[in-house]
Amino acid sequence: MVWTPWKGVPSTQLAGDCEANRYKMFQNAIQKAREIGKLEMNFDFEPTVLDCEQANTKRTKLSALMYWVKKLHESPAEPLKCDYMMNFGGGANSGVTRAEPISLATLDRDCFIIPVHSVDRFLPAGIPLPALSADGKATSPLSVLEVSDPKLCILVHLMSPLEAIDPVMESPLAHPLLKQRSIAAELLTEVQQANTAVGGMLLANMEKSSEFPFISYYLINTLQTDPSNFYAGLRVSSLSKFEPKALKYTAAHTLDLYSEVAAICRPPLVLPSNEAGSFKKSQTAATGYIISVFKVFEGDDGERFEKNWLYWTGARMLYRYLPRAAGLRRIALHKSTSQKGDKMYLLVCECADLLKDISLAAFLIPALRARLCGYTGLYRPIQAF
Template identity: 70%
Template sequence: PLVDRRSSVSLLKWTPSVRRNTNSDLPTPCTTRQVSFSGSTNTVVVTNTQPRTEPISLATLDKDCFIIPVHSLDRFLPAGVPLPTPSPTTTSAERTATSPGPLSVLEVADPKLCVLAHLMSPLEPIDPLLESPLAHPLFKQRTAASELLTEVQQTNTALSGMLLANMERNAEFPFISYYVINTQQNDPALFYSNLRSASLSKFEPRVLRYTAAHTLDLYCEVAAICRPPLRDVSAVKRSHTPTTGYIISVYKVFEGDDGERFERNWLYWTGARMLYRYLPRAAGLRRIALHKSVSSRGDKMYLLVCECAHLLQDLTAAALLVPALRARLCGYTGLYRPIQAF
């Protein structure tokens, strides 16, 4: 069956907001991996010990930074981190270079993006007694998911998309489809509805002779930790290399439990802090992004996507970190690699 989590797509509100970037006073990662998350979100924060003479932009950033939308700042700015209060008469470039305290702030335009994630559980035979021992349900599922991604690409309704395959056996979500949508060019609610209908048709149990649970949700990016050089998040294919890998965590919170105090501690319960501190430099960390489902009713879903450019070159670090994240008994964590993208 297709799991419909009642995303309330008709009630989605895409309020215009300014998006900022924050870069904290984070030292260059060293062997001890002692990192302080004293950076604000929604702005780019850089160290004030060495003032810069040129205006700072996303293209010239040379330090790790937080990026958080303004409308999410009060809930996802890490607890205990104050925002600098620059003079309202200064420009954003001046605020970046001269703001007092350990943080510097840079405002950037909101890219107006939305994410749809399609989580697929393993295929199960409708009639196990009649299933051939030579059957390969995982291959069938991969083929169907790949065809669905190609169909979405041909409609030109998504800026980009990718199909991720789990690298472990007996995974709870062997495949995840990830789409980036421009909310000014396409209606996210309509995209959700069309993809849901296409999924029902593509994974029709009477045709495949297998059934699976499919969870589709619309998400907005509420916080991210980025490492320069910063890339366009909507161009996932251009950022891929043969060794690109993802560590993805999925969390589900009961309705009403997504309070401000809970969300301001997202670095801890999502495992983002652990990933940032203990992933080796050789893994090529690019960004750690937290997505929250936009449904106004029902349970809330959180998706933590950690992208590493060279993760597949040496999986030793992931082999140690993933079990440590799972040991917290919080959410689901898996190791994924992209097998198709546009």
């Protein structure tokens, strides 16, 4: 095949035009490269992106996940709208002066509650303690109220799914999850009847598969019950009821004692003295929990690490982006009291109306899991006292 130039155009002129076109294409390529070098990638997702067509499920989930992951790592536009230790509107910036004594009963703003012995480690980084001036007045607009120590200790029992010791012999009609729920409920009932805990609840995971399908949560009054004795007794009872030889199933059980080292609370907080610690009287059919479990190696629980608990636990994200309709009550951080070995942290987010609309937390939980830090699950109480 012989190539011939375009009809009516001399070959010399065509060759010149080709060289000119090549030079122009080269200039355009250089210009594009400069423009790309100045291009700033921005992954902002408008709210309308989250409402994209329902037919494209993958796009919807990916857009939502990217949106919340971006929100998690962005610099905060403003700090948390709650004040540490307690703020009751008496600060210099509020323009409100209270004449009556300030107490928990008059609480009207979100606040931090941090035990005095935990302030140095769990007061969020960047929030200074208010210092007293020469006249004895606080130099900070933040208010601090000293409240009585409830003298409570927490025991949490994490249960992994039951697994058959001999899967070949397992009946196809067996329901290990129901069996596990029944035994866990029996343990809770025994503790209630023994009156060794002031409150307790059994939480069930709401997802199809979970690392911890059931969590037992107990409040212990240290003035009435020795936490170490309570732990030892519950451990013996758990091992007896979940005995693999008799049950034909095995599971991992993690029991540990915790202290509440920090919490973000929303009023009203005060319960009558006869209801203090009672979960049954404070919960409704719509109450739900978002629980995160973290484990760090011994020695890694440093002061800098713990002062930034709002970020690595996801508490800041839950507080800022959980919809108001969820009815947030409190976000509490628990730390295991063991002196040696690895340290466990639990973040418990309680919402009064979370179960009325599960979609309120549907976008937040995948975003929390996307950090690949700890375990996060959605739970509902199935038994409480």
